Amino acid sequence: EEKYNDFDQQLGDKMGLAVEKAAETDYPNPADLFDSQIIVMAYEKFDYYLRNYPDYVSDISCAIVDEFHMISDNTRGPNLEVAITDLLTDHPDVRIVGLSATIPNPEEVSDWLDGGYSYTPDWRHNELHEGITLGAKRETRFYDRDGNQIRMESIGEHSNSGYKTNAIIDFLLSEAANDQMGQTLIFSPTRRDTKTTATNLAKFIDSHQRSHNFGLNREALRDLKDRIEDGPDSGKTEDELKNCLDSGIGFHHAGLSRYAKSVLEKGFDQGDIKAIVATSTLAAGVNLPIKRVFVLEPKLGREEMLVSQYKNLAGRAGRPRLDEPGEAVLFAPNDTQATPTASNYINGDIDPLRSEIDFSEHYSVLLNLIREYPTIPQLLDFVNYTFRGHSQDITASDIGDNVGDAVTDLNRWDMLEFDGNEFRLSELGNAASKQLISPHSIHLVLNYLQDAGDIDLQNL
Secondary structure, three states: OHHHHHHHHHHHHOOOOOEEEEOOOOOOOHHHHOOOOEEEEOHHHHHHHHHHOHHHHOOOOEEEEOOHHHHHOOOOHHHHHHHHHHHHHHOOOOEEEEOOOOOOOHHHHHHHHOOOOOOOOOOOOOOEEEEEEEOOOOEEEEEOOOOOEEEEEEOOOOOOOOHHHHHHHHHHHHHHHOOOOOOEEEEOOOHHHHHHHHHHHHHHHHHOOOOOOOOOOHHHHHHHHHHHHHOOOOOHHHHHHHHHHOOOEEEEOOOOOHHHHHHHHHHHHOOOOOEEEEOHHHOOOOOOOOOEEEEOOOEEOOEEOOHHHHHHHHOOOOOOOOOOOEEEEEEEOOHHHHHHHHHHHHOOOOOOOOOOOOOOOOHHHHHHHHHHOOEHHHHHHHHOOOHHHHHOOOOHHHHHHHHHHHHHHHHHOOOEEEOOOEEEEOHHHHHHHOOOOOHHHHHHHHHHHHHOOOOOOOOO
16 A cells, blocks of 8 residues: 555656556456556465466566565465566566565575675665663663664663563653654564553553653544544454554554554654554554664564564664664563573574475465476476575475375365376366465365355354
């Protein structure tokens, strides 16, 4: 949405170019979509058009892949890697440009793409100061790139919700007291944590609004609440969000409606919301005027963050339109835990780009490829063009071992057969291969529909 609006204003209105998007659940007619000069869409939407309308994709001159390091993401990476490989093999005239701030092995990646690269890992429009808040000492220490401490901030005891909440309150109070009005983005590993942290902050601000200045614009916050209330799909989560907005605090995760998230982002962009607590929904893409990023835990869900993922989160601070340095803060209860945290994340080496393709896990990717490559040798030939195949030697035996469990399940779900030489997709398997829906989900829904008398959506 953000990129579309930016391009439509800068390149559409001012230069007369036709800019289109395929967002959320919209699937525009490919003839209309690909007739434009610029198309903006997420990886998965591009993969959908690649699977279903490959002839239209051939008309593209250049594919720009933002956040290219997402290939290393276990959930989204395999589809993205296969889509890029499809461009390399079936659409060789399409130029590919990958953008990333966190790929330390550009030679290997550019060799895979048969292209060149520009590598400037030390460049930032604004400096980034990284630090750790220590609970036991109630202080935040900031470090330079060499690991040397450059400054220290004391943390007050404002709330009984813990030292992390106190560090955030201290930042907000300090910014308001100095008329800086800096805003903060707080990353949390789960949806539940976003609401808990936002609610704790909002309760403190609400109960101390007479004794503390947080620089809130009450009228603007009321307007944001009204807009969310009047918007579509307003439910319990949106009601909880409105309660926090009274205090200039928001939370942002995939459970919010797209409309509510857009209202939040605009309210933050205009400076009315002082802090947003978010999951990885704001980890990339959206450019907001953030002075400081707090990372409550270096985890995404239950998984430990990679260094590259942390650096990407930290990089949200100090965006180009701000002239001052950005700040990123981690947390540790004491010095003993602060040392490995600083070593691993602040001074740690970024993980190289790696392939996450694993057919034993990613059934949808396998079904998609089998439609075009129905034998093990053909499948092997394609895999050798992927980044995984470029990075390591893969044999037919490796492919056979990797697809074993997947073939067993997909056969049991009546999606494919394998006679030892060739895969054959059923009508259901062929339909499933063209969608970005888990084959397992399709199987479960079909089972439910076949056995159910009346359809109960909650049951489903």
